[in-house]
Amino acid sequence: MLLLRSVLLVALAASAALASGGRDKLSVRPILLSEHPDDATHRVYVKGQVVTTLRFEQSVDPVKTKMLGWEGRLEPLAVVRNKVLLEPLHDLDDDEAIPVVVTLVDGTEVPFLLRPPGREGWSWTDQQVDVFKNRESHAAMHAVLREALKKNDALTEENQRYRKEETSEDHALAALLVSGALAQTPFKVVERFFGKDADAEIDAQVLQGKVKAAVVFKIKNLAPEQPWSMKSARLVTLDKGHERAVAVRATGREIMPGGSGVVAFVVDGGAFMEDGKLTRLSLEVYRHDGMRQAFIQLDPALIER
Structure with a gap:
């Protein structure tokens, strides 16, 4: 870790801590069995422990x-009446797939393929999978309707967020910083630091603006095979851990091995206020595998008032 002059702290070696917003989404979802014999084996997404x-x-x-x-x-799998319990000892590799065949008491065989969750931010871990043989039963139809409503709510929330970001000044500033157009923003660079671990090389800039602050990460992916992506970012007050909004923009969803990309964060000055007083903030960045790639303590001196 490096201690910088403006009381900014960065930890570039990934740590095992997880942000509350960066945890895998645990999911209960329905599967309706088909009578067609050529239907594909159902995938179930599992995670270590x-x-x-x-x-x-x-x-x-x-x-x-x-x-x-x-x-x-x-x-070893466990069967409890109408339930099958599965627990990986550790995360499966991206190319691993474990076949499972469940046989019901009436002789029906149901094949599954256990796979690791994807790297994308919308990927999930299956906490429970409800399997329905009778597609027209009340329970099956209710489960499908509930799943459809859940997906519709998620899409509505996502669309509302996109519309809000389109008119957000902070997101517009983050987009300019990602594109390298610093001169078109109210920010100036006040600190710069460099760090490296086995998977990433990071050149970071901390910027001061008029009632706003920003951080720009230039990231080079050093991993031989694994693309780098940001799973989540978390901005909290240092004293009480209250969540604060942060605008984020990146050059792309993933940085391929050997490639580089930029991620920019813009923080409004109001985020530094807690109980009527200025306070420090902690910006935490979590990569694709949930490991904490970096965190920075932002001092309220960064905003000009």
């Missing part, structure tokens, strides 16, 4: 329910 439950409408035959090639990667 997180129990995933497959829940069926009827009891499961524990003798005929099996996993293939699971040794050393998952706990």
